[in-house]
Amino acid sequence: MMGNSENEDPLEDLIINYNELNSSVIEELDEEPSALEFMRFVARNTPFVVRSGAANWQATRTWTVNYLRELLRDESVNVAVTPAGNADAPTPYTSPDDGTTTLVFAKPHEEDQPFMTFLSYLISQEHRQQSPQTPSQATTSITTTATGEIRYAQTQNDNLRHEYLPLFAHVPATIPWARIALARDPDAINLWIGNSRSVTALHKDNYENIYVQIAGQKHFVLLPPVCHAAVNETRLRPAVYRRRRMEVSGGGEGGGEEEGLELVLEEGEGEEVPFAIWDPDRPGENATRYSALVQPMLVTLDPGDMLYLPCMWYHKVSQSCSPEGVCIAVNYRYDMDFTGPLYPLSTFVRSISSKALQRAE
Amino acid sequence: MMGNSENEDPLEDLIINYNELNSSVIEELDEEPSALEFMRFVARNTPFVVRSGAANWQATRTWTVNYLRELLRDESVNVAVTPAGNADAPTPYTSPDDGTTTLVFAKPHEEDQPFMTFLSYLISQEHRQQSPQTPSQATTSITTTATGEIRYAQTQNDNLRHEYLPLFAHVPATIPWARIALARDPDAINLWIGNSRSVTALHKDNYENIYVQIAGQKHFVLLPPVCHAAVNETRLRPAVYRRRRMEVSGGGEGGGEEEGLELVLEEGEGEEVPFAIWDPDRPGENATRYSALVQPMLVTLDPGDMLYLPCMWYHKVSQSCSPEGVCIAVNYRYDMDFTGPLYPLSTFVRSISSKALQRAE
Ligand SMILES: O=C(O)CCC(=O)C(=O)O
Numbered sequence: 001m002m003g004n005s006e007n008e009d010p011l012e013d014l015i016i017n018y019n020e021l022n023s024s025v026i027e028e029l030d031e032e033p034s035a036l037e038f039m040r041f042v043a044r045n046t047p048f049v050v051r052s053g054a055a056n057w058q059a060t061r062t063w064t065v066n067y068l069r070e071l072l073r074d075e076s077v078n079v080a081v082t083p084a085g086n087a088d089a090p091t092p093y094t095s096p097d098d099g100t101t102t103l104v105f106a107k108p109h110e111e112d113q114p115f116m117t118f119l120s121y122l123i124s125q126e127h128r129q130q131s132p133q134t135p136s137q138a139t140t141s142i143t144t145t146a147t148g149e150i151r152y153a154q155t156q157n158d159n160l161r162h163e164y165l166p167l168f169a170h171v172p173a174t175i176p177w178a179r180i181a182l183a184r185d186p187d188a189i190n191l192w193i194g195n196s197r198s199v200t201a202l203h204k205d206n207y208e209n210i211y212v213q214i215a216g217q218k219h220f221v222l223l224p225p226v227c228h229a230a231v232n233e234t235r236l237r238p239a240v241y242r243r244r245r246m247e248v249s250g251g252g253e254g255g256g257e258e259e260g261l262e263l264v265l266e267e268g269e270g271e272e273v274p275f276a277i278w279d280p281d282r283p284g285e286n287a288t289r290y291s292a293l294v295q296p297m298l299v300t301l302d303p304g305d306m307l308y309l310p311c312m313w314y315h316k317v318s319q320s321c322s323p324e325g326v327c328i329a330v331n332y333r334y335d336m337d338f339t340g341p342l343y344p345l346s347t348f349v350r351s352i353s354s355k356a357l358q359r360a361e
Numbered sequence: 362m363m364g365n366s367e368n369e370d371p372l373e374d375l376i377i378n379y380n381e382l383n384s385s386v387i388e389e390l391d392e393e394p395s396a397l398e399f400m401r402f403v404a405r406n407t408p409f410v411v412r413s414g415a416a417n418w419q420a421t422r423t424w425t426v427n428y429l430r431e432l433l434r435d436e437s438v439n440v441a442v443t444p445a446g447n448a449d450a451p452t453p454y455t456s457p458d459d460g461t462t463t464l465v466f467a468k469p470h471e472e473d474q475p476f477m478t479f480l481s482y483l484i485s486q487e488h489r490q491q492s493p494q495t496p497s498q499a500t501t502s503i504t505t506t507a508t509g510e511i512r513y514a515q516t517q518n519d520n521l522r523h524e525y526l527p528l529f530a531h532v533p534a535t536i537p538w539a540r541i542a543l544a545r546d547p548d549a550i551n552l553w554i555g556n557s558r559s560v561t562a563l564h565k566d567n568y569e570n571i572y573v574q575i576a577g578q579k580h581f582v583l584l585p586p587v588c589h590a591a592v593n594e595t596r597l598r599p600a601v602y603r604r605r606r607m608e609v610s611g612g613g614e615g616g617g618e619e620e621g622l623e624l625v626l627e628e629g630e631g632e633e634v635p636f637a638i639w640d641p642d643r644p645g646e647n648a649t650r651y652s653a654l655v656q657p658m659l660v661t662l663d664p665g666d667m668l669y670l671p672c673m674w675y676h677k678v679s680q681s682c683s684p685e686g687v688c689i690a691v692n693y694r695y696d697m698d699f700t701g702p703l704y705p706l707s708t709f710v711r712s713i714s715s716k717a718l719q720r721a722e
């Protein structure tokens with residue numbers, strides 16, 4: 001039988017069978033698909049990239065740093081601030097009470113900043129460290145900003161049609177082949193502006209996602225929905241960074257007060273967040289016995305590239321900057337179709353995985 | 362969370378979640394879909410029926426019994442012969458050695474018959490019993506044909522382009538929207554000729570199926586692939602009917618020899634056949650603890666109706682005859698796409714189901 005390996009463990013077989021039947025190399029198109037061609041990928045829940053599909057967009061052609069400054073001179077924007085580029089990420093938290101360390105789900109400190117301030121900060125931080133470095137994980141719950149806090153404009157609330165409205169005219173209002181195929185308009189169109197210090201941790205969304213690179217590069221690590229048992233989904237307490245003035249010893253002026261970011265557990269009603277804690281870039285840590293079976297799909301987007309990221313695929317995203325020192329992307333999110341077998345089946349894989357991993361503990 | 366019920370048993374949740382998110386009433390179109398519209402149904406693995414979609418086909422308009430006799434006057438055709446209309450069906454078998462009865466997978470006796478003989482047999486049998494009756498299950502392994510054996514032309518080897526070639530010009534050589542959407546030609550185009558005594562037992566295929574009613578009616582009971590745990594898949598020994606002359610007592614001329622059908626186990630290499638033994642029309646028999654959760658989708662096809670039967674859906678099919686006493690259908694089968702998550706996920710559901718049901722025994 002095709003793709004029916006005969007191991008003992010159905011979760012293992014699931015990943016192995018999937019790998020046998022599917023390539024882990026992304027399909028590359030050299031022009032945009034028709035609505036029907038797109039729908040075939042949606043039906044297979046399989047990513048593709050259109051190289052240079054958005055190369056002629058006004059955004060891709062014109063969004064230099066100076067031009068953005070001009071267009072958004074008087075705007076304020078919402079910024080996610082973290083010590084290590086770890087907005088919405090599993091993060092070690094050390095309890096001030098008993099000194100024990102656990103993983104929590106760290107949300108960024110969010111604040112409005114003048115766009116000019118935000119952009120200059122990103123760029124000068126990027127240029128200070130010539131070779132982009134992998135953000136280190138925050139290992140304490142209090143971090144001073146002496147080493148430089150990390151900022152990322154990553155609101156996902158349809159920001160390009162609200163906060164960044166002056167830029168919206170520079171991208172298509174819809175992606176025709178996606179709109180026609182999915183028979184709906186995008187639920188959100190979002191702009192992402194960051195530098196190489198931010199990483200989006202592995203997670204999945206209930207959206208069909210058309211992700212378009214404008215400046216710099218994004219590096220996606222993609223895992224199909226069948227890999228649930230590999231990502232070690234764990235219930236994490238939610239915590240949030242907040243700014244705090246704190247004592248520092250040493251430093252340039254021999255100690256004193258400095259602004260820092262403190263990770264604070266959310267109290268009371270704060271429900272635990274089920275979240276993947278396996279990181280495909282550190283495969284030996286927080287792994288399950290299924291993690292080694294996964295064959296991640298790796299794709300780097302260059303300016304003008306468009307990625308179809310199907311609903312429910314796990315994705316981890318890191319970034320490199322343009323020569324100007326920024327990384328800019330726009331994505332179109334469409335509500336997924338919850339009818340058909342895929343959504344209930346993915347819930348099913350999730351509960352079988354969680355039972356299997358609990359049993360093993 | 363949408364469609365996430367919180368029972369203990371993931372297999373139960375799977376069926377319940379599916380039912381919450383999907384209608385068990387088939388979608389009805391009143392004209393043929395475009396390739397894109399069709400692809401949306403393929404993506405959702407969801408059936409639909411186009412009422413009267415094939416009403417203008419030459420086959421639908423012209424295939425009277427007399428016209429078929431004229432076209433196929435000199436042809437021989439392959440006929441499946443069974444005592445109870447149970448070709449390829451779970452059937453009780455009583456061992457001649459020890460008298461024990463077990464379910465086996467009964468294949469029909471197959472033989473070539475002049476088309477004229479076959480058709481006359483079907484029709485006169487149908488007209489003898491005015492009100493179509495539900496075929497009774499064969500309960501012994503030897504059945505005389507005194508009550509009338511059941512014949513069904515049901516070869517599924519692309520017969521309309523081979524055995525029945527003279528008829529092929531009366532149907533479209535392809536279904537354009539299916540060919541364009543699936544980007545392939547049909548793997549097989551099959552003709553089905555039977556009467557109300559034949560039933561096709563619940564099973565599933567790895568094909569996308571466009572099923573078109575020409576004369577009479579077909580009654581489909583459809584279950585989605587997520588219902589695997591409900592159908593009680595069981596490994597059955599294969600057996601085949603063969604003709605045999607046997608002694609009969611009584612009867613019109615006070616006993617003598619008569620032709621009968623004997624069910625014979627296949628020897629040796631005959632591998633066991635995993636087959637659904639639950640029958641949604643007799644829900645209390647051979648049920649699993651999941652069977653009662655299933656909400657079958659019922660659809661009757663009238664002449665000219667076209668059904669999209671998605672790959673991997675369980676289907677049981679019974680039939681009613683036209684006033685002329687026959688039931689005729691044509692179907693187009695397209696190889697399914699094994700890429701994407703659906704095929705490995707359905708294999709996964711199957712192995713979890715089989716483990717769960719074994720545990721319960
Ligand atoms: O660009 C990023 O940092 C993350 C993108 C993402 O997670 C998404 O589009 O869903």
Ligand SMILES: O=C(O)CCC(=O)C(=O)O
Nearest residue numbers: 553561566570572678692
């Ligand atoms: O028409 C029938 O009797 C059965 C049809 C069927 O099983 C199929 O088309 O796969």
